[in-house]
Amino acid sequence: MNSLKPFTFSKRFPNMPIIGSSFAGSLDHVIPLSYGFPAPESFPLETMVAATELAMKNQGFGAMSYSGGTGPSNIVKWIQKRSQLRGVHADDNQIIVTAGSMQAIDLVARTLTDPGDEIWIEAPCFFGAIRTFNLAQVNLRSFPIDENGIIVEHVEKALIEATLQQKPIPKILYIMPNYHNPGGVNLSVDRRKKLAELAYAYNFFILEDDAYVELSFEGTYLPSIHSFAPERVIYLSTFSKVIAPGIRLGWAIGLSDIINKIRILKTDGLTSVYVQEVVYNVLEQLDIEEHIRYLSNTYKSRKEAMVEAITEHFGDEVSFVSPEGGFFLWLTFPPGVNTSAFVEAAMTAGVSYLDGQHFFLDDEGFNTMRLCFTYCSEEKIKEAIKRLADTYVQYIRTLPMEEAN
Amino acid sequence: MNSLKPFTFSKRFPNMPIIGSSFAGSLDHVIPLSYGFPAPESFPLETMVAATELAMKNQGFGAMSYSGGTGPSNIVKWIQKRSQLRGVHADDNQIIVTAGSMQAIDLVARTLTDPGDEIWIEAPCFFGAIRTFNLAQVNLRSFPIDENGIIVEHVEKALIEATLQQKPIPKILYIMPNYHNPGGVNLSVDRRKKLAELAYAYNFFILEDDAYVELSFEGTYLPSIHSFAPERVIYLSTFSKVIAPGIRLGWAIGLSDIINKIRILKTDGLTSVYVQEVVYNVLEQLDIEEHIRYLSNTYKSRKEAMVEAITEHFGDEVSFVSPEGGFFLWLTFPPGVNTSAFVEAAMTAGVSYLDGQHFFLDDEGFNTMRLCFTYCSEEKIKEAIKRLADTYVQYIRTLPMEEAN
Numbered sequence: 028m029n030s031l032k033p034f035t036f037s038k039r040f041p042n043m044p045i046i047g048s049s050f051a052g053s054l055d056h057v058i059p060l061s062y063g064f065p066a067p068e069s070f071p072l073e074t075m076v077a078a079t080e081l082a083m084k085n086q087g088f089g090a091m092s093y094s095g096g097t098g099p100s101n102i103v104k105w106i107q108k109r110s111q112l113r114g115v116h117a118d119d120n121q122i123i124v125t126a127g128s129m130q131a132i133d134l135v136a137r138t139l140t141d142p143g144d145e146i147w148i149e150a151p152c153f154f155g156a157i158r159t160f161n162l163a164q165v166n167l168r169s170f171p172i173d174e175n176g177i178i179v180e181h182v183e184k185a186l187i188e189a190t191l192q193q194k195p196i197p198k199i200l201y202i203m204p205n206y207h208n209p210g211g212v213n214l215s216v217d218r219r220k221k222l223a224e225l226a227y228a229y230n231f232f233i234l235e236d237d238a239y240v241e242l243s244f245e246g247t248y249l250p251s252i253h254s255f256a257p258e259r260v261i262y263l264s265t266f267s268k269v270i271a272p273g274i275r276l277g278w279a280i281g282l283s284d285i286i287n288k289i290r291i292l293k294t295d296g297l298t299s300v301y302v303q304e305v306v307y308n309v310l311e312q313l314d315i316e317e318h319i320r321y322l323s324n325t326y327k328s329r330k331e332a333m334v335e336a337i338t339e340h341f342g343d344e345v346s347f348v349s350p351e352g353g354f355f356l357w358l359t360f361p362p363g364v365n366t367s368a369f370v371e372a373a374m375t376a377g378v379s380y381l382d383g384q385h386f387f388l389d390d391e392g393f394n395t396m397r398l399c400f401t402y403c404s405e406e407k408i409k410e411a412i413k414r415l416a417d418t419y420v421q422y423i424r425t426l427p428m429e430e431a432n
Numbered sequence: 433m434n435s436l437k438p439f440t441f442s443k444r445f446p447n448m449p450i451i452g453s454s455f456a457g458s459l460d461h462v463i464p465l466s467y468g469f470p471a472p473e474s475f476p477l478e479t480m481v482a483a484t485e486l487a488m489k490n491q492g493f494g495a496m497s498y499s500g501g502t503g504p505s506n507i508v509k510w511i512q513k514r515s516q517l518r519g520v521h522a523d524d525n526q527i528i529v530t531a532g533s534m535q536a537i538d539l540v541a542r543t544l545t546d547p548g549d550e551i552w553i554e555a556p557c558f559f560g561a562i563r564t565f566n567l568a569q570v571n572l573r574s575f576p577i578d579e580n581g582i583i584v585e586h587v588e589k590a591l592i593e594a595t596l597q598q599k600p601i602p603k604i605l606y607i608m609p610n611y612h613n614p615g616g617v618n619l620s621v622d623r624r625k626k627l628a629e630l631a632y633a634y635n636f637f638i639l640e641d642d643a644y645v646e647l648s649f650e651g652t653y654l655p656s657i658h659s660f661a662p663e664r665v666i667y668l669s670t671f672s673k674v675i676a677p678g679i680r681l682g683w684a685i686g687l688s689d690i691i692n693k694i695r696i697l698k699t700d701g702l703t704s705v706y707v708q709e710v711v712y713n714v715l716e717q718l719d720i721e722e723h724i725r726y727l728s729n730t731y732k733s734r735k736e737a738m739v740e741a742i743t744e745h746f747g748d749e750v751s752f753v754s755p756e757g758g759f760f761l762w763l764t765f766p767p768g769v770n771t772s773a774f775v776e777a778a779m780t781a782g783v784s785y786l787d788g789q790h791f792f793l794d795d796e797g798f799n800t801m802r803l804c805f806t807y808c809s810e811e812k813i814k815e816a817i818k819r820l821a822d823t824y825v826q827y828i829r830t831l832p833m834e835e836a837n
Contacts, residue, residue, distance in 0.1 A: 031663055032635045037546050040693060067493040075496075075706075079484040088472040091480075091676035126531055130700035141442050142547075159699040230437045258436055271496035273705040288445060294564040295535035299680040301480075302704055 039142075041161040054374070058411035061379035063208065063354055064402045066329075069322055070271045071313055078308035082301070090304035097290070098124060098297040102307040106264075106278050113240055114254035115262050120283045123290060124298045128238055128265040128277035132156055134289045135234055135261050135279060136163040136199065145197040147185075149177045151357070151386030151395065153208045156201055156236070168197075169388050174348045176214030177202060179221045186229050197231050204252055206239040206353025209386050209397035213351065216249055223255030233260045238277075239353035241269050241319050244327040247351075258282060266306060268354070269319055274302055323352070325401075330356065332405035333398065333412060340416035354401045357383075360394040367393060369422040378414040444547075446566040459779070463816035466784035468613065468759055469807040471734075474727055475676045476718055483713035487706070495709035502695070503529060503702040507712040511683050518645055519659035520667050525688045528695060529703045533643055533670040533682035537561055539694045540639055540666050540684060541568040541604065550602040552590075554582045556762070556791030556800065558613045561606055561641070573602075574793050579753045581619030582607060584626045591634050602636050609657055611644040611758025614791050614802035618756065621654055628660030638665045643682075644758035646674050646724050649732040652756075663687060671711060673759070674724055679707050728757070730806075735761065737810035738803065738817060745821035759806045762788075765799040772798060774827040783819040 082090045089099070097103075103122050110117060125131040132155070140146060142164035148156065150169035160167055170181045182200065189196055202222065204214040214222075226233050235252045253260040265277035276298065279289065297303075333356055334349055345358045360366065367382040383395025400408060487495045494504070502508075508527050515522060530536040537560070545551060547569035553561065555574035565572055575586045587605070594601055607627065609619040619627075631638050640657045658665040670682035681703065684694060702708075738761055739754055750763045765771065772787040788800025805813060 031632070034544075034635060034637070036690075036693060037543055039542065039546070040696060064497060067497060070493060070496040072488040072492055072496070076481070076485045076488050079710075080481045083477040083481050087477055088475060089678075091475040091477070091678040092469060092472060093677045126700040126704070133699045137444065138442055139439075141444070155699065158696075162697060162699060227436070230439060232439070271706070272498045272701075273494075273496040275701060275704040275706075285441075288441060291445060291563075292567060294538045294560065294567060295531040296677075296680060299531070299704060299707055300678040301676070301680075302707060305484075 039162055039164050041158075056377045057374055057379050058377060058403055058407045058414070059379045060398045060400075060403065060408070060411050060415075061381045062402045063399050064272065065268060065322070065354075066325055066401055069325065071309060071318070074309050074313050075305065078305045078312055081308045081312075082304040085308075086304040090301050092300065093296065099300055099303045099307065102303045102310075105307060105310055106280075110262070110264075110280060113237065113248060114251040115280055116254075116257070117280045118283065121280055121286055123279050123286050123293070124303060125277050125279060125293070126295075126298050127267055127272070127275045128236060128263040128279075129155055129159070130293075130298075131263045131277055131279040131289075132201075132234065132236070133159045133163070134292050135232075135263075135281075135285075136160055136165065138285060138288045138292055139232055140165050140198045145195045146199045146201060147182065147197040148201045148388075149203065149207070149210075150388070151209050151383065151392060152201065153203060153236070154385045157386075157388065160201070165198075166195075167388055172207065172210050172212060174212050176204065176207065176212055176218055177222075179218045179225070182222070183225060186225060190229070196229050199232050199234050200226070201234045201236065202252065203236045203238070205237055205249065206242060206350055206355070208239065208353070209355050209357050209381070209383070210348070211350035211353060211355050211357045212348050213249060214252075219250065219252045220255050223252055223260070226256050226259035231259070235260050235262045237262060237264045239268055240264060242323055242326060242354070243352040244323055244330070245351060246323070253280070261285065269315070269322065270306060270309060274306060275299075276302055276306055326352075326354070329400045329403070329405055329408055333400045333408050336409045336412035340412055341419070344419075354399050356398045356400055358396045358398065360396070362394055363426065364394040364423075366396045369418055372422065373415060373418045376414045376418045378411040378418070380415065444567055444569050446563075461782045462779055462784050463782060463808055463812045463819070464784045465803045465805075465808065465813070465816050465820075466786045467807045468804050469677065470673060470727070470759075471730055471806055474730065476714060476723070479714050479718050480710065483710045483717055486713045486717075487709040490713075491709040495706050497705065498701065504705055504708045504712065507708045507715075510712060510715055511685075515667070515669075515685060518642065518653060519656040520685055521659075521662070522685045523688065526685055526691055528684050528691050528698070529708060530682050530684060530698070531680045531700075531703050532672055532677070533641060533668040533684075534560055534564070535698075535703075536668045536682055536684040536694075537606075537639070537641070538564045538568070539697050540637075540668075540686075540690075541565055541570070543690060543693045543697055544637055545570050545603045550600045551604045551606060552587065552602040553606045553793075554608065554612070554615075555793070556614050556788065556797055557606065558608060558641070559790045562791075562793065565606070570603075571600075572793055577612065577615050577617060579617050581609065581612065581615075581617055581623055582627075584623045584630070587627070588630060591630060595634070601634050604637050604639050605631070606639045606641065607657065608641045608643070610642055610654065611647060611755055611760070613644065613758070614760050614762050614786070614788070615753070616755035616758060616760050616762045617753050618654060619657075624655065624657045625660050628657055628665070631661050631664035636664070640665050640667045642667060642669045644673055645669060647728055647731060647759070648757040649728055649735070650756060651728070658685070666690065674720070674727065675711060675714060679711060680704075681707055681711055731757075731759070734805045734808070734810055734813055738805045738813050741814045741817035745817055746824070749824075759804050761803045761805055763801045763803065765801070767799055768831065769799040769828075771801045774823050777826065778820060778823045781819045781823045783816040783823070785820065
């Protein structure tokens, strides 16, 4: 048809930069520190086969059907029990299994907000959440983090001002309390308590994204924000970090009223019951404590290798908080450095990273960078940091003198 | 906290009746003709195990990772090739794999419409689609089907009127062309062509939901609507009917521009790459043609058993089109009969069905009923229809004389 008329699509699509070449890094010669991936050699491939065999034998027809009502109960009970260890106490009917915690972020956002409502976030903030909130057509406002997580005083001040000026209170405050992506920091217990108080006082929900909680290098765990405000926190986590991301299995925990609304909004049906039953069997067969210990030890060593290499090659040129768990190390360069400016050069030199600006709402964070220490071996990490330092030195030489200091 | 304040949730939640007891039918004594499920004994359980073994061996890390860009290419190529047999010709980049076709319905609706836009549907219409469209906050309008599918003249008349009166043209016309759920009918080729013309002329998209296309009793296939209007049709299908619904794997095919927008809106990430790789291996190992033939033959026999039992027990009291494929038989009772009125009595008697009103927008379809002939054995179907007839006779006795005729 030559006469095809233009069609007016939904207005909900934001004009956001796609995270492009810096994220891909899939060329053979590139060591990808940009990926936010677990160590691929940690995936329990053989256990997946055994677990599938068991699922087909034990849950058989059930695992392949739509299943009834709210889905398989085994994995929900596992999540329920595990969450108690993290200070999240909930009934079965307060838990919904989702396609990764990413789907939960979307469903919670659209359950609690209408277009034009406010969601407040951290700066920096996981770019996937920013993108999802933009597609929900809400207004976003961000608050800086320091080495103890979001600076709660800024949030409280903004809430007071909004109240005085009769401006909108947020419906959601999105927080990643443990091993922040990308900041690598933990939210202090005092701030958790204070946020919980604010949520009750100002009547908003905290969306507590606890994707990395299990990956504690020292086996220590801070109380969840949920434990201080169970009626005003929706708690998210995922199997992506402790089993594998490709299975796409996460969950949300909250008041049953809210979880029921989320079930209605989740029009794709139950999350693959097949995957739920297989993963439940994996959890039964794997000795998950041992597996998590192995992951944490591996990641701790890799982080240490990265920190050592950064100290060796960058010296005082960068600052960072050494993370106590999780996936990410967040570098801050001197003001005037623009990490977006040498993404391509780094790729050519054989290393990829994520330039910091993707984690901010506005034109901010140009002198920051996210490095992932979990995907590559220690050897590769050391080589990658060396390449990154070489690239950086080349870049610095191109800067006017006053900006480079 | 005693002082918990009420929270204002999103306005998007519709006040729709939940399909309740009639759908559940999970009591031991109940033969569920309400379920829209495949025959559970048809699920390829052993092949799933072998396919998982292969996926862990061959696709290993890839199957457990986030994978790159648009996801595993194997299954997309399979879908591409299969679709050609159904008259749908598309490049790789025109195909997106979704969590069942249900997720595709949601993503397409929210890609093409904003709240307040129009979506036009069939009457009756798959209740899952109605629910999804309501959550997208669009205005719905329905057009009746007859034994040849949607009555296109009614649609054309409405388009002409809307144009003359400067009222909104729909953004989407949602059509199930083959073995309609719940109607059991096929859309005639002439009407397919006419709809394609209308889509171009009035510049709307046809959402062609072809979930049941593979289940042809006689191995015959009508050309897809997509083949007549590739630039104004988004074509959906699913593995739910030919492999198993519990895996949750479907797809959408359309212009690459639209598929790219859908990828952005699909913020849950790629559909489980693990499931995609496993199912690809199932398709390789299973002899899918043979499997589909087995399903079609099984379902044909079950349909015939159901038709025979209905003819025996109901005689001329009901009318229906005998479906040439798919899952469903759609009964129309005399005017004045309300099938919602004896759902509970039928459950007590040991049979469940879906009362027709759930498939309509307004207070319509009270004298209709959807029966699924695929889930239960012929023996059970015969017994179920007998129980249904007994219940119906009891119900009819409660009606005033003039309504019962």
